[in-house]
Amino acid sequence: MAERGGTVDGARSVRGEDAFDVAAVDAWLRAxxxxxxxxxxxxxxxxxxxxxxxxxxxxxxxxxxxxxxxLRRPPAGTKARGAHDMGREFRIQAALAPVFPFAPPMVxxxxxxxxxxxxxxxxxxxxxxxxxxxLGLSLSSDDVRLLCTNVLDLxxxxxxxxxxxxxxxxLGKGEGYVARQVGGWTGRFRKAKxxxxxxxxxxxxxxxxxQPADRGSVLIHNDFRFDNVVLSSEEPTKPVxxxxxELATVxxxxxxLGCTLSYWIEAGDGRLEQLFRMQPTNLPGMLTRRExxxxxxxxxxxxxxxxxxxxxxxxxxFRLAVILQQIYYRYHHKQTTNxxxxxFWLGSHVLHGRARKLIRSVG
Numbered sequence: 536m537a538e539r540g541g542t543v544d545g546a547r548s549v550r551g552e553d554a555f556d557v558a559a560v561d562a563w564l565r566a567x568x569x570x571x572x573x574x575x576x577x578x579x580x581x582x583x584x585x586x587x588x589x590x591x592x593x594x595x596x597x598x599x600x601x602x603x604x605x606l607r608r609p610p611a612g613t614k615a616r617g618a619h620d621m622g623r624e625f626r627i628q629a630a631l632a633p634v635f636p637f638a639p640p641m642v643x644x645x646x647x648x649x650x651x652x653x654x655x656x657x658x659x660x661x662x663x664x665x666x667x668x669x670l671g672l673s674l675s676s677d678d679v680r681l682l683c684t685n686v687l688d689l690x691x692x693x694x695x696x697x698x699x700x701x702x703x704x705x706l707g708k709g710e711g712y713v714a715r716q717v718g719g720w721t722g723r724f725r726k727a728k729x730x731x732x733x734x735x736x737x738x739x740x741x742x743x744x745x746q747p748a749d750r751g752s753v754l755i756h757n758d759f760r761f762d763n764v765v766l767s768s769e770e771p772t773k774p775v776x777x778x779x780x781e782l783a784t785v786x787x788x789x790x791x792l793g794c795t796l797s798y799w800i801e802a803g804d805g806r807l808e809q810l811f812r813m814q815p816t817n818l819p820g821m822l823t824r825r826e827x828x829x830x831x832x833x834x835x836x837x838x839x840x841x842x843x844x845x846x847x848x849x850x851x852x853f854r855l856a857v858i859l860q861q862i863y864y865r866y867h868h869k870q871t872t873n874x875x876x877x878x879f880w881l882g883s884h885v886l887h888g889r890a891r892k893l894i895r896s897v898g
Contacts, residue, residue, distance in 0.1 A: 543596055544664070544665060544671075545586045545665070545667070546584035546585070546587075547585055547587050548585070549584065549585040549595065550585060550873065552611060552873075553585060553593055553610075553611075555608075555651045557580050557581065557583050559650050559651070560606070560650060560655075563645055563650045564657055567645065571642055575601060575602065576599035576602040577600025578600070579599075581597040581598050581604070582597075582598040583596070583597055587875075591781065591858075591862070592607050592609055592621075592624075592781055593607070593608050596660065597657070603660040603662075604642060604658065605639070605657065605658050606655055606656070606657050607621065607656055607657075608621065608651060608653050608655035609621065610865070611870065611871060620781075621653075622646060622654060624656065624780050624783075625641055625644040625658075626644075627706075627780050627783050628658070628780050629641045630702050630703055631696075634700050635693060635696050637692075637693075637775070637776050638780070639661050640658060640661075641659075642656075642657040642658055643657050661775060661776040661778075663765040663766050663767055663768050663776065664765070665762055665764070665765055665766070665778075666682075666761045666766065666814065666815055667762045667815075668812060668813055668814065668815065670815040672771050674771065677820060678772055678820070679819065680820040681772045683816075684822070685772055685773060686774055689774045689777060690756070690759050690791070690792070690795065691831065691834050691835060693754055693755070693756060693759075694754065694755065694788040694835070695753075696753070696754045698754050698785050704785065706785040707752050707784070707785030711749070712749050712752065712786040712787045712790065713746050713748070713749055713790065716786070716850065717739075717850065720853060723857050723861065724856070724857045727860045727864040729860070729863065729867055729880065731880050732856075732880050732883040732884070733883060733884060733887040735856065738849065738853055738890050739853070742846065742849060742853065745842070749786075749787050750787050750788065750789050752785055752787070753785065753787075754783070754785055755784060755785070755786050755787070755788060755791035756777065756782070756791060757782035757784060757786075757791060757794055758781070758782050758794065759777075759791060759795045760795060760813070760814055761814035788835075790847060790851075792827075792847060793846075793848050793849075794850075794851040794854060794855070796827060796848050797848070797851035797854065797855040797886070798813055798816075799816045799824050800812035800813075800814075800816055801817055801823045802819075802821075803823070804817075811882055842897040845893050845894065845896070845897045848893055849890045849894060852887075852890040852893075853886070853890060855882075856882065856883045856887065859879045860880070863876055863880045866879070867880075
């Protein structure tokens with residue numbers, strides 16, 4: 536992303552169905568942000584743009600004359616309640632500030648739905664570069680590898696945060712995280728299933744039959760991928776912020792890593808997989824999925840067999856398929872008209888193929 540005064544990567548005009556009353560939000564924000572010097576923002580209403588990358592909560596750029604802010608709100612239509620709790624997302628990031636410096640600074644939370652039509656919150660924009668499908672940076676393969684390991688170290692660092700020290704231990708529900716996730720995502724898939732996606736029942740049965748015991752209870756992000764990381768403008772291999780905390784909780788760290796690997800399309804993957812690549816994990820210098828697992832295990836001291844690891848990656852693939860299906864379900868039932876969601880059902884087929892291939896590889 537550009538610094539103040541330039542354009543911001545990914546920010547576009549606001550879609551009609553996602554527009555809101557800017558004057559009402561500005562009036563509320565100037566009154567609510569009592570810990571911030573709002574006069575320093577400058578006079579007048581902000582210019583508002585919308586980020587096109589997200590497919591869940593909606594994210595907007597508020598450009599005041601001297602300050603860029605970010606507004607987050609839920610999408611219109613039927614919602615998975617736990618994934619769109621703005622107050623929860625705000626409080627997690629605010630609580631992390633003293634113990635994890637990569638959470639963006641929070642500004643204010645609005646629980647009054649009359650202002651915008653839903654709960655929302657505002658945070659400061661962290662300037663830097665966000666790597667997307669294409670890296671957008673000219674780096675050598677050695678620097679790409681350094682970037683990759685630095686990003687993985689960010690995840691490992693998050694997993695080392697004591698939830699109690701951040702006051703977030705109440706997010707955990709105790710033992711049984713793995714079983715709850717398999718059961719929960721299975722129920723969500725069956726509720727959102729449409730005629731044009733695989734049944735996933737054989738994969739579900741395999742997950743149910745191969746569940747490991749929980750491997751710990753730590754703070755997990757649950758959507759950790761390159762386009763949720765902000766890189767330093769001065770040192771582009773160095774992460775400076777981690778975004779999109781809507782799914783964060785306390786749970787098994789290997790389940791978090793499995794979710795990360797579901798997005799990880801490497802250079803040797805097939806043509807269909809490459810079509811659904813969302814991040815630059817195919818570049819020379821990037822670790823393969825197997826190398827990511829080895830790196831994480833070496834750094835954390837965890838030992839895994841191939842079959843044990845397969846469970847976490849297959850779980851991640853299934854979970855991502857359910858997330859895509861929930862979004863497609865909204866489009867299919869005309870709860871959103873966003874054309875980006877029209878072909879999300881195809882992603883379920885690609886992810887299903889990856890999951891079945893991985894299951895076959897471990898017997």
